[in-house]
Amino acid sequence: MLRHVKWLLPEVDQWVEAGIIDLAQAEAIRTRYPPTDETTSWGRIIFLAMGAVLFGLGVILLIAYNWEEMHKAVKLGLIGLSLTSAHVLGMWFRRPESRFRTVGEALHLLGTMLFGAGIWLVAQIYHLDEHYPNAFLVWGVGALALGWTLPSVPQAILGAVILTLWNGFEVLSFGQVNHLASPLIFFGVLPLAWAFQSRVLLATGVVSFLITLAITCLGISDDLIVPILFFCACMLLSASLLVREKGLFPGSAGIFSFLGHLPYLAILYVLSFPSAAPGLLGVDFNNRASLVYFTLFALAAAALWLITLWPPSKIRDRLSESFRIDLLAVPVILIIMIGLIVLRLTGHKAWPTAGLFNLVFLFHSIVFISHGCRTVNIRLAATGCLLLSLLAATRYADLFQSLIMRAVIFLVIGSGLFLVGAYYSKAKKKAREGAS
Amino acid sequence: MRKTLILLAVLFQFFVLAYMAGGREFILRKGKTTYLRTAPIDPRDLFRGDFVRLNYEISSIPINKLRGGLNLNIQDKDRRVYAVLAEGSKGLAELVYATDETPEGGLFIKGRAMGHWTARSLNVRYGIESYYVQQGKGKDIEKRMGRRTEVQIPLEMEIALGRDGTAVIRSHRWSPLGIALTVLEQPDRRQPSGRKSAKFRLTLVNASDSPLSLVNLPDHRSFSLEPWGTKDWVLSQSLGEPARPSDEDLILLGPKESRSFDFDFTSERWLVKEKAGPVETGTLPWSERFRIVYRAPSPEDCRSLLNKDLIWHGHLPSRAFHGMGNVD
Numbered sequence: 001m002l003r004h005v006k007w008l009l010p011e012v013d014q015w016v017e018a019g020i021i022d023l024a025q026a027e028a029i030r031t032r033y034p035p036t037d038e039t040t041s042w043g044r045i046i047f048l049a050m051g052a053v054l055f056g057l058g059v060i061l062l063i064a065y066n067w068e069e070m071h072k073a074v075k076l077g078l079i080g081l082s083l084t085s086a087h088v089l090g091m092w093f094r095r096p097e098s099r100f101r102t103v104g105e106a107l108h109l110l111g112t113m114l115f116g117a118g119i120w121l122v123a124q125i126y127h128l129d130e131h132y133p134n135a136f137l138v139w140g141v142g143a144l145a146l147g148w149t150l151p152s153v154p155q156a157i158l159g160a161v162i163l164t165l166w167n168g169f170e171v172l173s174f175g176q177v178n179h180l181a182s183p184l185i186f187f188g189v190l191p192l193a194w195a196f197q198s199r200v201l202l203a204t205g206v207v208s209f210l211i212t213l214a215i216t217c218l219g220i221s222d223d224l225i226v227p228i229l230f231f232c233a234c235m236l237l238s239a240s241l242l243v244r245e246k247g248l249f250p251g252s253a254g255i256f257s258f259l260g261h262l263p264y265l266a267i268l269y270v271l272s273f274p275s276a277a278p279g280l281l282g283v284d285f286n287n288r289a290s291l292v293y294f295t296l297f298a299l300a301a302a303a304l305w306l307i308t309l310w311p312p313s314k315i316r317d318r319l320s321e322s323f324r325i326d327l328l329a330v331p332v333i334l335i336i337m338i339g340l341i342v343l344r345l346t347g348h349k350a351w352p353t354a355g356l357f358n359l360v361f362l363f364h365s366i367v368f369i370s371h372g373c374r375t376v377n378i379r380l381a382a383t384g385c386l387l388l389s390l391l392a393a394t395r396y397a398d399l400f401q402s403l404i405m406r407a408v409i410f411l412v413i414g415s416g417l418f419l420v421g422a423y424y425s426k427a428k429k430k431a432r433e434g435a436s
Numbered sequence: 437m438r439k440t441l442i443l444l445a446v447l448f449q450f451f452v453l454a455y456m457a458g459g460r461e462f463i464l465r466k467g468k469t470t471y472l473r474t475a476p477i478d479p480r481d482l483f484r485g486d487f488v489r490l491n492y493e494i495s496s497i498p499i500n501k502l503r504g505g506l507n508l509n510i511q512d513k514d515r516r517v518y519a520v521l522a523e524g525s526k527g528l529a530e531l532v533y534a535t536d537e538t539p540e541g542g543l544f545i546k547g548r549a550m551g552h553w554t555a556r557s558l559n560v561r562y563g564i565e566s567y568y569v570q571q572g573k574g575k576d577i578e579k580r581m582g583r584r585t586e587v588q589i590p591l592e593m594e595i596a597l598g599r600d601g602t603a604v605i606r607s608h609r610w611s612p613l614g615i616a617l618t619v620l621e622q623p624d625r626r627q628p629s630g631r632k633s634a635k636f637r638l639t640l641v642n643a644s645d646s647p648l649s650l651v652n653l654p655d656h657r658s659f660s661l662e663p664w665g666t667k668d669w670v671l672s673q674s675l676g677e678p679a680r681p682s683d684e685d686l687i688l689l690g691p692k693e694s695r696s697f698d699f700d701f702t703s704e705r706w707l708v709k710e711k712a713g714p715v716e717t718g719t720l721p722w723s724e725r726f727r728i729v730y731r732a733p734s735p736e737d738c739r740s741l742l743n744k745d746l747i748w749h750g751h752l753p754s755r756a757f758h759g760m761g762n763v764d
Contacts, residue, residue, distance in 0.1 A: 068570045076457055080450065087446040091439075115449040122453055124487075126460040127605035129566035131514070131548070142449045149441040176514065 048106030086111035136166035236260030326367035467596035486574025546601030612644035622761035633701035633718030634761030672714035717759025
């Protein structure tokens with residue numbers, strides 16, 4: 001169960017007793033924050049998994065020493081026996097009536113680790129030196145299959161990591177574009193995270209998906225990475241709003257928001273450089289794969305934002321709530337981005353293109369600061385200050401040649417940050433007074 | 437239902453390993469056996485103990501042996517390649533040609549194209565380039581294989597071949613004959629009037645524990661010049677009827693004993709045919725490499741010789757080189 005939900009549920013009972021809320025309201029809160037099935041005890045799993053992995057490593061290295069005296073049948077038997085024992089014991093400990101289900105989880109994890117090691121050890125026994133990324137594919141699918149059937153979050157995490165490695169080796173070591181990896185992670189990991197309401201698996205799945213997609217784009221054409229990651233970032237930001245508004249998957253909004261903001265702001269920042277902006281926005285549409293990927297992700301991002309903002313009449317109501325205005329700017333920037341790439345709106349000229357992204361980055365920094373201060377959210381306000389300082393420091397080098405101008409800029413930004421500090425303190429004091 | 441699914445997922449892991457092992461075990465037991473000669477690269481794998489990285493003679497296929505749709509410009513780096521082999525003496529296989537079409541029969545091995553490092557040969561991997569040995573033994577094998585600048589004893593891998601050309605390493609043996617190629621004299625590019633081709637020394641060493649005999653036919657007829665580049669070069673000088681070996685041609689080598697043979701590529705004996713007439717190999721483009729191949733007469737031709745049982749009837753190529761004296 002999520003930590004804040006664990007805290008909230010007993011608290012709701014006390015609020016009812018104290019007469020702060022009535023029973024109907026208490027029920028509404030309980031419905032909005034249901035106790036999830038995420039009962040994974042990570043501390044125990046990590047320790048047990050470490051023990052299991054070390055034990056497994058011992059078995060692996062024993063065979064890996066490649067004793068000449070040890071017949072290959074004995075080696076194969078050891079591999080098969082270790083794999084089978086780990087899973088059979090895992091199944092035994094995971095019985096519904098068992099008190100040691102975490103041990104069972106760790107044993108299954110060991111089994112899958114042994115499966116991966118087994119692939120390489122069989123290759124060693126028969127001197128196989130084939131296309132090694134295939135081993136990662138089979139290993140990852142094996143882990144994912146157990147992740148679904150057990151069901152198990154650690155197995156699915158392992159599967160996501162291994163499949164990411166598979167794609168990386170295919171593209172970076174063999175130069176082969178792998179169109180299968182991203183959908184496999186998307187449909188193999190994310191639905192499981194959703195079903196489990198597991199934030200750890202969700203974060204792992206999203207990160208694996210983004211890395212896999214970026215590497216695949218690198219394999220197709222370098223110029224595809226920035227637009228595709230930008231579209232994904234827009235989709236994640238839109239997903240954060242959707243799940244929050246509809247009360248789906250508690251705790252997931254923060255993950256979508258964080259993992260969406262990270263590439264979104266990073267891309268805006270990179271595009272704020274006049275030397276980088278034109279080059280990064282030139283997609284080669286003669287490449288069929290580039291065209292398909294670009295169209296698919298651009299349409300998906302636009303569609304998701306349409307769903308998020310529908311119906312338009314509610315946008316004003318949303319703005320009056322805690323809906324940040326800069327999030328509403330995301331779909332606008334998404335459309336501008338598509339226009340810049342497809343229609344070449346700025347003709348890919350250095351400063352007109354970079355200038356636009358400087359303004360957008362500045363806008364986001366200011367909204368972060370103002371919203372952070374108004375809602376007394378120190379993390380948001382501090383992030384905004386950091387982004388603003390980063391932008392000022394970057395443009396210091398390539399925009400202002402005169403030392404006086406540079407000094408003025410830093411004085412203005414420095415004073416502004418002092419004012420932000422004062423405003424934040426005032427807002428916090430006001431909030432405290434309001435609460436008391 | 438869930439239990440069945442879990443069982444299926446576990447069985448999947450088990451059967452993947454069983455399939456990997458079973459498929460190779462079947463080839464080891466039922467496949468055709470042949471030997472492939474190797475050249476060393478570099479040993480040791482931290483995760484799986486020691487291994488010897490193997491580079492076979494057939495790992496680098498010269499352009500003149502590519503057939504079907506194969507050429508050096510193939511875009512598909514992972515293209516399927518079949519190396520068609522002919523079995524020589526002692527089961528040692530030689531490359532006949534490589535193609536991307538499945539051969540209908542005979543001896544062939546399946547591999548994948550890995551692109552080309554030079555403009556004259558296509559690199560191919562057959563999935564048998566790693567030979568795993570007990571930790572600590574890899575260095576011993578590497579040491580015995582020797583370095584490129586000294587005597588090298590080829591490792592001959594015993595390979596089992598499946599019907600579809602899948603290869604599995606069964607074991608290894610050492611060639612009884614070691615070889616070294618050194619440059620005695622090299623042309624000086626700053627002196628256009630000087631020598632145009634190099635003079636090489638080929639040394640053959642008895643690397644076995646028992647005596648063996650070489651046969652050096654008159655005019656070095658036991659040695660041939662094999663093109664390893666873009667064209668099938670032939671020698672301009674015809675040596676007439678094949679020579680029959682005599683007892684005087686025999687060279688008896690005790691264990692570890694060696695014999696050197698000098699080859700001056702400025703001499704008429706080693707000129708190659710060009711449209712305009714005979715040319716020295718040193719004047720050819722850099723892509724035109726050659727190997728000196730020692731090839732003993734057949735056992736039938738040696739029937740009447742003394743010590744005929746000691747004669748080694750294999751063939752042994754040198755490292756590839758350019759006529760100017762650059763050894764690969």
